[in-house]
Amino acid sequence: MTAPESQGHDIIVIGASAGGVEAVREVAARLSPDLPAAVFVVVHSSPSSRGLLAKLLDRAGPLPASVAEDGAAVAHGRIHVAAPDQHLLLRAGHIHLSRGPRENGARPAVNPLFRTAASSYGDRVIGVVLTGNLDDGTAGLLAIADAGGVTVVQDPEDALYPGMPSSAVTQVPVDHVAPLAAIPALLNRLVLEPRGVPAAPSPVSTAEAEDGLDWLSHRRPPGHASGLSCPECDGPLWEIRNGELLEFGCLVGHRFSPETLAAAAAASLEERLSVSLRALEERVRMAERLVENARERGTSPIIADRRLREAERARRVAAQMRELMEASSRVRDGEAAD
Template sequence: MARAKFKEPRTGGSATVVVGVSSGGMDALTRLVAQLPESFPAPMFVVQHMSADTTGDALVHAINKHGKLVCTHAQDGEKFVGGHIYLAPSDHHLMIGKGKILVTKGARENRSRPAIDPLFRSAAVAYGNRVIGVLLTGYLDDGTAGLTAIRRCGGTCVVQDPQDAAYPDMPQNALNRVKVDYCLPLAEMGALLSKLVQRKFGGRKPVPRDIAIEAKIAERVLSDVRSVDALGKQVPFNCPGCGGVLWKVEKDKSLRYRCHTGHAYTAPVLLAEQTAKVEETLWVALRMFEERRNLLLSMHTSLDGPGYRSASERAKESEVHIKRIRAILNSGDKATDDDVSEH
């Protein structure tokens, strides 16, 4: 196996495999790549949700340790080859074009960078029916819109069986909204992919205009009001990422929103972001009311007297507001997995 790691990569094969995974990703990816043969002909591009301060080196090392294919961090402008795995760098989106990799630091989608949807969408635009999209374990629903794009461009959609996933939300949400081609346990996925990449592919379908526009927005080629206007109508919500106006993407059967600077949200993720903003605002309000009460109490002796309203009375009014805000914060009105399942 060690010698195989340094063999010249293959350029043959016409299929392109894109994989999206979130929570539980390291275990899922290492189990998947361990099933792929050394002769696997297609390039594989992987987005694993990770924080900006994570290098991703541990995941690259784990994939190389357990699999027969070479895995590296994707590099902007790099020409990709078959039989190689390319991992999205932390805090950057990974996209692909005709034979070339694009790594950008564009706006977050579904609160993530790297995000799964930009990769899936770019692959669908570039390679149409030759794309095999794979969605594995994770929270929320990043990847659902990307699988929809792959489906609409004639590609193949593969989803891990939610009962087999460590975190079933992401595959389950995809199953709820996309007519996938295969839903199966991880242990059977390697054999399936090995068969799918060997197929003969017919003619391509035209790329729908809205998918092409979103792909260009993610590449930062387009980022203006006119381009987003073509996707849908403005809605009375603000973008949590930049404060700008949001547009509802009308071609998508599920609720999804975009702003003109590039941020994108599914409805559950937007709800989670709004809830977080509300909680943040309430904590600020609580702090300000507590400081006001404390200041009034400290001023009680000097201010109380003829012509002044009692500072202690105003402090009691602040205490009423403090109790109300604390009650809201303690009510547990936070975005949970239930928010996702309701949509």
């Protein structure tokens, strides 16, 4: 049924990434069949994903689950799952889907769902961060906390991929940290608890929460220039601070948390190095072919020798480029291990 004004916490938003399908399925399997709340789920997925998560959740537990539809009512007793390549956003009373700029390299991303839930429903929201790499979900969970909602994080030591839970626990005043097995019962209890004193209204407008950044319409930069470039569009990035929490965004609307930005920058560097290496290897092959051609035609030894030196220089530069790529990969692998 359509969600009425509630005295309890009747909006549950769940975010996960790597390992998230199994984690969310375990939660869905043990939710109460008469849960007086609407549940919204974002798990990072590929744009070409078949979008089977809703069917898995529908089969897993007592609550019906379906892919979220634009304009659909926010209904108690249902699980709404983000569709591939679309942000799942909440407005007062209904769902909104968006093909807006990717956040933390993902669409759907966790932060837009959490942020819009906080903006539209305030202290009625329960935000849940489950397993995943890097730190999507942290800024959104902080928005929920600031709006007076309840924050729940899977114990990082219990998570298959602890990055997202660890980031949330470190940077957000989390209300509950629990192993995955305990989260369904915790949610069943929290939705029945009355809310406390309402929090002050969020200073974030609906448009800013929905689109991530409402900078273009204001024609003003969102914060301090960072001196960095957006991995998505190569535009300048600006620093945005919410208390101690730091994010980066460009004027297009791409938005990054620090860990995700570092990972995206490393991937972008590796891609560009690969392009440069391919060009160098082609130059080596061309120089070698010119040497062969010079010898076949009986060209002056001076010209042949010059071609040979060009090929050797190109080979040395290509070898150095390979070493640089290997070093970059080792740094990235070391950061992932940390």
